Amino acid sequence: MSAGGVVFRRTSDGPEVALIKANGRWSFPKGNIERDETPEATALREIAEETGLPLSRLRIVTQLPPVKYAFRWGGGLVFKTVHNYLVQFTGDNGFTPQLSEIEEARSFTPAGARRAISFKNLKDTLDAAISGVERLPEAP
Numbered sequence: 001m002s003a004g005g006v007v008f009r010r011t012s013d014g015p016e017v018a019l020i021k022a023n024g025r026w027s028f029p030k031g032n033i034e035r036d037e038t039p040e041a042t043a044l045r046e047i048a049e050e051t052g053l054p055l056s057r058l059r060i061v062t063q064l065p066p067v068k069y070a071f072r073w074g075g076g077l078v079f080k081t082v083h084n085y086l087v088q089f090t091g092d093n094g095f096t097p098q099l100s101e102i103e104e105a106r107s108f109t110p111a112g113a114r115r116a117i118s119f120k121n122l123k124d125t126l127d128a129a130i131s132g133v134e135r136l137p138e139a140p
Contacts (some may be wrong), residue, residue: 002104003031005085006064006129007051009107015133017126018089018138020097025118026079029127030082039083045068051105052096055091061086061136064128067121084125086132 006028007018018071019026025126031046034038036097040060095105108116112128117126 001033001039001081001083003014003033003039003085004028004031004046005043005060005087006126007047007053007058007087007089008129009089009091011071013109015130017113017129018051018053018095018105018107018111019113019116020102021104021106022102024103026116027118027122028084029102030084030121032067033083040085043083043085043087047087050098050102052098053093055133057089057091057093059088059090061088062132064125064132067125069121084129121136 007052009016018029020029029047029050031042032048033042037045044055044060047053047058062085064086066084067082068080070079072078072133097103097105113126114123117123
């Protein structure tokens with residue numbers, strides 16, 4: 001099992017969504033849940049590691065729909081579930097991506113993220129995240 005999330009931050013121009021590019025495809029930061037680690041802790045750790053955003057500035061807002069998929073590995077079929085969370089980033093830090101694992105991290109408008117996302121099975125999670133952000137009250 002893995003965990004990750006849709007990271008957003010509020011800007012004067014509206015919300016931005018962070019995506020990572022790995023193997024030439026845009027997706028959400030995520031990674032494997034380690035022993036004795038909760039999915040929530042994994043999501044925050046992996047987001048911080050892959051994007052370079054400070055862990056202290058990341059906060060889980062709500063759970064999003066999980067993504068389930070299958071892929072071939074070592075001649076067998078692997079079924080995977082990714083637990084996703086809507087994560088708010090508060091700060092103006094730039095990305096310092098973990099280039100050993102990903103190629104790039106970038107902010108997108110919600111519409112830009114919808115166009116950029118490479119996997120169809122992530123669109124429902126992205127739409128749930130964008131709806132979640134739109135329902136949140138503005139911070140004073």
